[in-house]
Amino acid sequence: MPLPRLALTAGEPAGVGPELLVRLATTPLAATLVAITDRHLLQRAAARCGLAVELADDDGSAPPMRRPGTLRVQHIPLAVDEVPGRPDPRNARHVLDTLAEAADGCMAGRYDAVVTAPLQKASINDAGVRFSGHTEFFAERAHADVxxxxxxxxxxxxxxxxxxxxxxxxxxxxxxxxxxxxxxxxxxxxxxxxxxxxxxxxxxxxxxxxxxxxxxxxxxxxxxxxxxxxxxxxxxxxxxxxxxxxxxxxxxxxxxxxxxxxxxxxxxxxxxxxxxxxxxxxxGLPFIRTSVDHGTALDLAGSGRADPASLIAAANMALELVARCATHPSSPRRGEERGEGPPPPETNR
Structure with a gap:
């Protein structure tokens, strides 16, 4: 039986999110993990954490098992390399593009759920984009009351x-x-x-x-x-x-x-x-979205010491919700909606 496909967003590149993603990849979580971010950002995060994580381009498949320490990547490049602890507004568009890909991918059936790492709202607003949070972004993207x-x-x-x-x-x-x-x-x-x-x-x-x-x-x-x-x-x-x-x-x-x-x-x-x-x-979204309950922890970014417990809990809850919704009569299974209905909305830019 194919594993659920979880889309993972790294959030603020200068925060702890990238390190949390590579730590999650080392767990035996029974899911195909697809990180939607910059491949090189993940490589640097793994090096800071002292982890050997095998990165591979995502091919859209859902195999029946995953080896701990493996992570697929949907590459979306940074505008500039991150400096841990120092958010750069020039990377705001990168962050928004990762969220858009995660939401659109879920609505198109490419992912079963999205799990988000923390982002820095101020950095996005400093780039001239009005932004109040993940919740509001996904609501607007999906045209949903949430x-x-x-x-x-x-x-x-x-x-x-x-x-x-x-x-x-x-x-x-x-x-x-x-x-x-x-x-x-x-x-x-x-x-x-x-x-x-x-x-x-x-x-x-x-x-x-x-x-x-x-x-x-x-x-x-x-x-x-x-x-x-x-x-x-x-x-x-x-x-x-x-x-x-x-x-x-x-x-x-x-x-x-x-x-x-x-x-x-x-x-x-x-x-x-x-x-x-x-x-x-x-x-209220037409897809499952879970997240950590903490911020970007800029003071810990780059140290390799960030605790992944909340992200692991978010990923586990996403899998529980995927399994429960699959048995609910009103819940479409991944792929059933592919090619049907209106295309996903355009990004507000």
């Missing part, structure tokens, strides 16, 4: 808003947006995690979930009406819950996932408990 989720073996946290300044969060939580987000989370918990009747805990925006309007009206005006309407559709929704007590053990037993209102409302809890076992995934 939700960011971080998941560990113990906890799943989805976000109603992602990379927004805190002052912009209340206005972004509209009835339409919250309804759309909860529907995506509910459907993806069923499809990707195999939970037939998901229980979702929804956090309030304000302290104590607004305390009856004394600490804010967003719960009364927006959150509660949305939850009531979706309960009428059959969803099992808890809340709005105060964020400061939602994660105690007695509460966790009541739900399968949490929807937090903003990035730092719940992610510190998750990362403090399981930093090296937490995976970032994008719900």
């Amino acid at each position: 939700v960011m989720m971080l998941a560990s073996p113990e906890l799943r946290v989805a976000l109603a808003t992602t990379h927004l300044p805190l002052a912009a969060v209340p206005a972004a939580i509209t009835p339409a947006a919250l309804t759309r987000t909860l529907r995506i989370v509910h459907a993806e918990l069923q499809r990707k995690f195999g939970i037939a009747a998901p229980r979702i805990a929804v956090l309030g925006l304000n302290p104590h979930a607004g305390e009856g309007g004394h600490l804010g009206h967003e719960e009364i005006d927006t959150v509660i009406p949305v939850l009531d309407a979706l309960r009428g559709e059959g969803m099992h929704l808890l809340g709005p819950l105060p964020a400061d007590t939602a994660f105690v053990p007695a509460q966790r037993a009541r739900y399968d996932a949490v929807l937090a209102m903003y990035h730092d409302q719940a992610l510190p809890v998750l990362k403090s408990e399981a930093f090296d076992r937490t995976v970032n995934l994008t719900l």
Whole structure:
């Protein structure tokens, strides 16, 4: 039986991503690993890590086994050679091209999933390209409504808003947006995690979930009406819950996932408990995308000491989701969609 094909993006060339990719290649992961990046970047990363990694051009095949220490490459050249720890905006286009190839390849059936290493948003913006993150890039590329989720073996946290300044969060939580987000989370918990009747805990925006309007009206005006309407559709929704007590053990037993209102409302809890076992995934895409839960670690780049645990966890979760989605009646298998439907969208450049 052919192995799943995982597309791997190296993220910021001057960060730890390339080193994480070559370390992943040395594991016995049961997948065909295709690194979408510069071949010479990977060679230099392997040398810094003291690893012997065999690189080969990707021919599109999916053999039944892979030897640890082998890595296929879809070569996309850097504009300039990397200097570890010092991102260069001239390589921003390279980074975006790797993401575009990964997304388009998944939508065309060349890859079963994409696993992304961390990138440096500031470097891309410094190149004159407005960029707020992987999640938003893939959403635009696929013309999809998406939700960011971080998941560990113990906890799943989805976000109603992602990379927004805190002052912009209340206005972004509209009835339409919250309804759309909860529907995506509910459907993806069923499809990707195999939970037939998901229980979702929804956090309030304000302290104590607004305390009856004394600490804010967003719960009364927006959150509660949305939850009531979706309960009428059959969803099992808890809340709005105060964020400061939602994660105690007695509460966790009541739900399968949490929807937090903003990035730092719940992610510190998750990362403090399981930093090296937490995976970032994008719900709502027409393909599977997982990622590490950390940044580019520029201070470690080039040292060969970066810990690949989060990337390994992301790759393992991608394989689990590939296997689960293959058994779901609404999930196309790789290759079924090849040649069908509209071509992938053009890159926004």
